[in-house]
Amino acid sequence: MEILMFFAIGVLFAVGTYFILCRSLLKVIIGIMLISHGAHMLLLTMAGLRQGAPPLVDISGSEATDPLPQAMILTAIVISFGITAFLVVLAYRTYKVNKTEDLDKLRGSEDE
Secondary structure (H helix, E strand, C coil): HEEEEHHHHHHHHHHHHHHHHCCCCCHHHHHHHHHHHHHHHHHHHHHCCCCCCCCCCCCCCCCCEEEHHHHHHEEEHHHHHHHHHHHHHHHHHHHHHHHEEEEHCCCCCCCC
């Protein structure tokens, strides 16, 4: 199961990196989203995947799943959602002002 998760994480990072290197502003935002989702999955997978184990069993902690990585990932999801919303609004405002989303055209001219 973990090998499949690592493969999916690698695909998310690869596609996210490809999108970040594109010229479209919207694709850059999608690339940032994909890389953040890959990081969330990586944190969850590195914490250990246990099926059928409750978060807390008893004081000894045998056969228990650690709830701390899940709480960290939930916080990271909320933060990445806020960053994504800010980037979408920023891209929309940039498109309205400059009438383009091409990053090469947004670079400006040499005399500026």
